[in-house]
Structures are given as C-alpha cells and as structure tokens.
Amino acid sequence: MEKTLVLIKPDAFGKNHAGDILKIYEDAGFKILAAKVMKMTREVAAKHYAEHIGRPFYPALVEFMTSAPLMALVVGGDDVIKKVRELNGATNPAEAAEGTVRKLFAEDKTKNAVHASDSKESAAREIPIFFGACEIFD
Numbered sequence: 001m002e003k004t005l006v007l008i009k010p011d012a013f014g015k016n017h018a019g020d021i022l023k024i025y026e027d028a029g030f031k032i033l034a035a036k037v038m039k040m041t042r043e044v045a046a047k048h049y050a051e052h053i054g055r056p057f058y059p060a061l062v063e064f065m066t067s068a069p070l071m072a073l074v075v076g077g078d079d080v081i082k083k084v085r086e087l088n089g090a091t092n093p094a095e096a097a098e099g100t101v102r103k104l105f106a107e108d109k110t111k112n113a114v115h116a117s118d119s120k121e122s123a124a125r126e127i128p129i130f131f132g133a134c135e136i137f138d
C-alpha cells in the first residue's frame with residue numbers, strides 16, 4: 001500500500017481539529033496506519049525540513065513546529081501521496097481551494113495546519129523520522 005507522512009501541525013492540533021482532519025482522509029477512503037502525539041524537537045525539525053535549512057522562513061518554521069504538540073500520521077491507500085496533498089490544498093491558505101484542509105483550518109503560510117510528503121522519495125525519507133516499522137499497521 002502506498003504510504004505518506006502527515007503532520008497535523010501545532011496550530012490545527014491545538015485548536016482540536018485533529019478529528020476533523022482525520023475524517024477528511026478517512027472519508028476519502030484512506031487508512032490511518034500509524035498515529036502519535038508528540039512535540040517536535042529542533043533536531044527532528046532539522047532532519048524533517050533539511051531541504052529548507054537556510055531559507056528565510058526556516059527559523060519561523062522551526063519555532064512554530066517545536067512550539068506545541070502535533071500529531072504525526074502515516075496514511076495509506078491508492079495514490080495517497082498525491083491525493084492527500086490535493087485534500088490539504090495549497091501551502092498558502094489564501095490560495096487553497098474550497099473544502100481543503102488548509103482552506104478550512106489554516107491561518108497563513110507557516111501556521112498552515114498540515115504537512116504531507118510531496119513524493120514517494122520524500123515519504124520514504126520522512127516516515128522513519130517519526131515511526132519505527134513496528135508502529136505502522138498495514
């Protein structure tokens with residue numbers, strides 16, 4: 001089964017939207033294969049967002065992602081990587097389509113409710129940062 005890493009970020013998790021977001025993925029036919037509530041450390045942030053180190057928005061991104069608990073998920077299903085990104089909507093919520101997670105729950109480009117892997121390679125790299133193989137039920 002194709003798998004993707006999703007993070008319900010501190011903004012959406014703190015506002016109790018985890019259930020709403022899980023329902024959007026489940027209603028689309030996807031399975032929750034792993035889930036945990038955790039506080040991201042700066043070390044995990046640097047690993048997960050390695051490609052963004054040095055970008056102007058990186059310090060604010062790390063500050064935000066390590067500020068409060070988030071929910072990490074592995075979501076599975078056919079074409080899940082592409083489809084979950086469609087369900088999430090554009091990175092900038094101002095540009096997100098109606099009904100998408102970011103249109104419904106995001107505030108701005110940093111507090112944008114969710115992260116999802118953008119390719120098979122990213123999913124394969126990101127999932128083991130958050131989950132051991134025995135924590136994923138497929």
Ligand code: CMP
Pocket residue numbers: 052057061091109110111112114115116
């Ligand atoms: P995410 O999918 O978690 O991956 C990288 C994150 O960086 C992205 O979502 C946004 O939250 C953040 N990001 C990307 N571009 C910008 C930007 N121009 N300004 C602020 N944050 C950004």
